[in-house]
Amino acid sequence: MTRPFSPIAIVGQACLLPGATSPDALWDAVEEGRDLLGEAPLDRWGLDPRRVTGTVEDATDRTWSRRGGYVEGFEELFEPEGFSIDADEVRAFDPLVKWLLHCGREALRDAGAPDCSRAGAIIGNLSFPSTAMARHAERTWLGDELADAADLPPSHPSHRFMSGLAAHLLARGLGLGGPAFCLDAACASSLVAIKLACDRLQDGEVDLMLAGAVSCADD
Structure with a gap:
């Protein structure tokens, strides 16, 4: 038997692109x-990108292009205070988590700061190496002595679980009382997250859902 569909309202939105x-x-x-x-x-890849850009004649161990979608100025925009997580801990998070916290808070503000006791979050998060995971790998390969000489920061323990923990940190930071998890459906991740969020609303499991996706791969 087909269950009647109740209309779903989009009451808040945010983005960081x-x-x-x-x-x-x-x-x-x-x-x-x-x-x-x-x-x-110039500081994104750890060396001047021009040194590793190749041509048809010189393509070995080279990249074809330096163009991409790079978010600039986020650290000046982001306010680590005001979450249900200590600000110093928030500052140590991977940029991926900071992006989620920022957009989640902005979406809730846009929605009029609703009660979140019955709110959840479903986030598309492709399992690419994040910035913090890349720094952890560099520290592992270099060893502590060389890593310290290169001013590589120590890795936060949470960075070992970036595939799924990001949604839980989002829920914790915003005080969401409902279900929270990440999914990977490749390029359809954001659409699948929205679909599953709608399912939870239709089930009556929650009154509000944050749904979307994040792509903060270290390249």
Whole structure:
């Protein structure tokens, strides 16, 4: 028997994208037809990107392009205070988690700061190496002495579980009392997250869901 469908309202939204740190900024970019891709910042890859950009004649151990979607200026935008997690702990999180905390808080603000006791989160999170995971690998390969000389920060213990823990840290930081988990459905991850969030709302398990996806791979 088919269960009747109850309409679902989108009551809040937020985003963090290259060249657009809010839905209004994204809409402006779309209206203006702007290309939000750009060259890799000189400090992004740990060396000058020009040193590893190849050509058809010189392609061994080289990359074909330095263009990508790079979020700039987030640390100046992000406020680590105000979550249900100590601000010093938040500062040590991987950028992936900070992005989620920021967007989750902004979406809830846009929704009018609703009661979150029956709210949950479903997040698409592809299992790419994150910034903190890459730094952990570098420290492992170099050893502590060389890593300290290179000013590589120690890895936060939570970075070992980035595939799923991000949603739980989001729920903890925002005081969500409902289910919270990550999923990986490749390029469909955000759509699957929204679909499953709608299912939870239809089931009556929750009154509010945060749904979306994050891509913060270290490249």
